[in-house]
Structure formats: structure tokens, C-alpha cells
Amino acid sequence: MAEEFDFHPMWESLGMNLADHDMLLGAVGQMYGDMFLPQNNRPKSTSYLDFVATNIHSGRIKEMLDKKEAGEATKIVGSFCVYVPEEIVLACDGIPVGLCSGADWATDKVEEHLPRNTCPLIKSFAGFKLGEVCPYIESSDLVVGENTCDGKKKAYEFFATQKNMYVMDIPNVHDESTLVTWKAEVKKLAAKIEEECGVKITPERLKAAIHAVNEKRRALQRLAATRAADPAPISGLDSLLTVQAAFMDDTPRLTGAINDMAAECEQRVEAGEGVAPKGTKRILYTGTPMAVPNWKLFNLIEKAGGVVVGEESCTGSRYYKDLVDESGETIDEMLDAIAERYFKINCAVFTPNDQRMKDIVQMAKDLHADGIVDVALQFCTLYEMESFAVEKAAEEAGIPFMHITTDYAGEDAGQLQTRIEAFLETI
Ligand code: BJ8
Numbered sequence: 001m002a003e004e005f006d007f008h009p010m011w012e013s014l015g016m017n018l019a020d021h022d023m024l025l026g027a028v029g030q031m032y033g034d035m036f037l038p039q040n041n042r043p044k045s046t047s048y049l050d051f052v053a054t055n056i057h058s059g060r061i062k063e064m065l066d067k068k069e070a071g072e073a074t075k076i077v078g079s080f081c082v083y084v085p086e087e088i089v090l091a092c093d094g095i096p097v098g099l100c101s102g103a104d105w106a107t108d109k110v111e112e113h114l115p116r117n118t119c120p121l122i123k124s125f126a127g128f129k130l131g132e133v134c135p136y137i138e139s140s141d142l143v144v145g146e147n148t149c150d151g152k153k154k155a156y157e158f159f160a161t162q163k164n165m166y167v168m169d170i171p172n173v174h175d176e177s178t179l180v181t182w183k184a185e186v187k188k189l190a191a192k193i194e195e196e197c198g199v200k201i202t203p204e205r206l207k208a209a210i211h212a213v214n215e216k217r218r219a220l221q222r223l224a225a226t227r228a229a230d231p232a233p234i235s236g237l238d239s240l241l242t243v244q245a246a247f248m249d250d251t252p253r254l255t256g257a258i259n260d261m262a263a264e265c266e267q268r269v270e271a272g273e274g275v276a277p278k279g280t281k282r283i284l285y286t287g288t289p290m291a292v293p294n295w296k297l298f299n300l301i302e303k304a305g306g307v308v309v310g311e312e313s314c315t316g317s318r319y320y321k322d323l324v325d326e327s328g329e330t331i332d333e334m335l336d337a338i339a340e341r342y343f344k345i346n347c348a349v350f351t352p353n354d355q356r357m358k359d360i361v362q363m364a365k366d367l368h369a370d371g372i373v374d375v376a377l378q379f380c381t382l383y384e385m386e387s388f389a390v391e392k393a394a395e396e397a398g399i400p401f402m403h404i405t406t407d408y409a410g411e412d413a414g415q416l417q418t419r420i421e422a423f424l425e426t427i
Helices: 008-013 018-035 044-055 059-069 086-091 120-130 135-139 150-159 176-197 203-226 236-246 251-271 296-303 331-342 354-366 381-396 413-426
Strands: 076-079 095-098 142-147 165-169 281-287 306-312 371-377 401-406
Touching (some): 059 095, 059 135, 086 176, 086 331, 120 135, 120 150, 165 176, 176 331, 236 251, 236 296, 281 381, 296 306, 296 401, 306 354, 381 401, 401 413
Parallel strands (some): 076 095, 281 306
């Protein structure tokens, strides 16, 4: 048997805390083993997800660093938000990655810089940096942040003391004048990425990047469409991980793997095969994004006897539902098309955000959801506030609704399980 590759020298060269990182990997590996592997009748093609989970902090990082070393990639560009256009990074031969922000880490150190009552996602990325346990953060040459919620906006001021950062200004209102400002902001980012990567964007490069990312989103749309079937061909947990992987894995490899999963799920739908029996209560998840390895809620819903059939979230439909128009020929036309596509993302930072309510109700109908579980991470004012509008929209559409506020810790798991079980019984 081949000797296992030792990634410790690589992590050490990135300046990581090896002992703590080993501990983190052990805990995440255990969680993955407990939540994903015992699932019933998983599609065989989800073995790709096991591959992603195994390689996420090791093989994938080595692959990115090797590409840079070989001159096949210019820079690694990290981000924390789906408003940062990955097409632009790819057009400069950069590697776009979503950065770790889905688990509590080094909280004591974090609270020396950020208030205790900050949302767990923000505390998490600060903790991963201060604890030196995220190889994505450490290997990023540039981190692109965004002025979305107040917490992130202010936390980036601290994060910029730790990493090379660039912050995009995201509008808070969807109208014609803010679209003009946003288009200019996307062009400013393109200039910044060109400078950082030392590559001039050409129409050919940008066209190819737009096409590659569209293909990835098409594959995710194809997989998502199979989940309208009863029985659902794939679990919510596995589906969530496909989108989480889309922020980290190589674009063409991921696209191929998701298309394989979609093809298998289409066959399953045809054959009436599912991960849970026909008639299992179907849940639409909506709310804050769930960054890796935050799988808690999905695990609880599916352990309670439901099946998650869709995610109206940035780790869900908001990531893949819209494509960039591929008809542009000049760089300017293509950057405008990118801006227009990203402007459709209905983050709760926008006001008013009526389109999000329409999207939620439409998704619930298309996926034949029996109920909506709306989730806000603790101290996330945006999604907490918006939950009232989501509840009203669900009520008007006659769809049972429940709201949950939670964090990354496991302490509320028992209580949440009871609430979710009770909700499933009433629908
Ligand atoms: S486009 S949802 S990925 S900003 S949970 S940090 S909002 S306090 S993540 Fe998001 Fe972009 Fe919007 Fe999507 Fe703030 Fe809320 Fe924390 Fe959040």
C-alpha cells in the first residue's frame, strides 16, 4: 500500500498551527463520519463528496499551491460572499476560494478584537485566522471582502490588519442608479485583480471564465431540479455539501462531478428511488448561509424524519439560480453582464427585499415543500428582521413555517431537535 502523503510540511510552510489544526481536522472528520456516512441509500456518485471532505484541507490546498508553483495559476483569491464575482478571478488565471467560516475557533482571541455578540460566521473567520487553522485563508494572496452587513463591514477593518484585503462596496438598494454604481464597482475589482495577478483580462479569457462558471451553475441547477421528486433522490445534507464544495474545488472537476450526481439522481427519480420513503415531510431551508463545516441544522431536520429539498440561501439557490448572459463580446459588455447577474442575488442586506419573498414561495411550490424552516445565525440582525416578512409570505401562501435562531455550538441541538420534530408532526 502506498505510504500516505504527509501534508504537515505544507501546512507548516503556510504558517499554520499544526497541533491545533490536527485537532480541528480530527473533529471535522468525526463529524463528517457521524453525519454523512450513515445516511440511507446515498447516491453512489456522492463518493465525490467524500473525496472533497477528505481532501479539503490537504490535497486541494496542495493542488492549488502546485498550480501556482508550476505557473498554471497566478494567485489564490479568497472571499466570504457570493457577491464577489469568481469569473473575474478565473479570467486572470487566479483561483477563487470561499474561506472557512463555519465553526467556532479561538473565540477568546476573537473577543479581544470583536464584540462577543457578533454573528458566529464573522467570529469564525476571525478565529480561523487568529488560530492559524485555515489553509485557505493562509494560502490566499488576496482576500476580497464586501460591505454587506454591518458586522462583516467592521470586522474586515480588523481582518485587513491580518491579511492583504480589498473590500467591494455592495449597494443596499436594487434600482437603476445603484446598478450603475455596482457595474463600476465590478470594473474596479477587475482592475484590482488584474494588478494582483499580473494578467490583463482579454475578451477570450473572460468569455471562457464566464462559460466555465455558468456550466458549474447549470450543473447545480440540474441537480437541484431532481429534488422536486418524491421520494427525494438525494439528501439535503449531501446537496448542501455540493454547494459548499463549489466554493472550494476546481471548477471543471466539480462541474463534472455534479453532472454525474444529477444524472444518477435523474435515473433515481425515474425509478422512484430515494434517500427517504415517499411521503417524507419535505422542507425548504431559507436564511443565512451555512459555511463548511456547519451541517448542524440539516442533520437535525433529516434526523428528525424530514428531508430538505431546497435551500434559499447563499449556500443554495442564490449561488446557482442565475447565469451570466454569454452574448457579450467586449470586456465592457461582459463585465456589465457579470454585474447584472450578481445584482440579482437577494441578500437580506437589500431593502426592500420583496423579490426574496417571491423566490422563497416559488421554490416551496416548485419543490413541493410541506414546510419552510427559516434560519438566522445568532446576532444576524438582517436575517432575524427579515424572518417576519418570510413568515408573512409563507402564511399568505399557506405554507407552514418555523423560525430558528442558532449558532455553531451544539448546546441547543436537543432543544432544536424537539422543536423540529414537533413542527414535522404538525405539517
Ligand atoms: S450575499 S447572505 S454571503 S453577505 S450571517 S455575516 S449577513 S451577520 S453571510 Fe452573506 Fe453575501 Fe449576503 Fe449571501 Fe452578516 Fe448575517 Fe453574519 Fe452573514
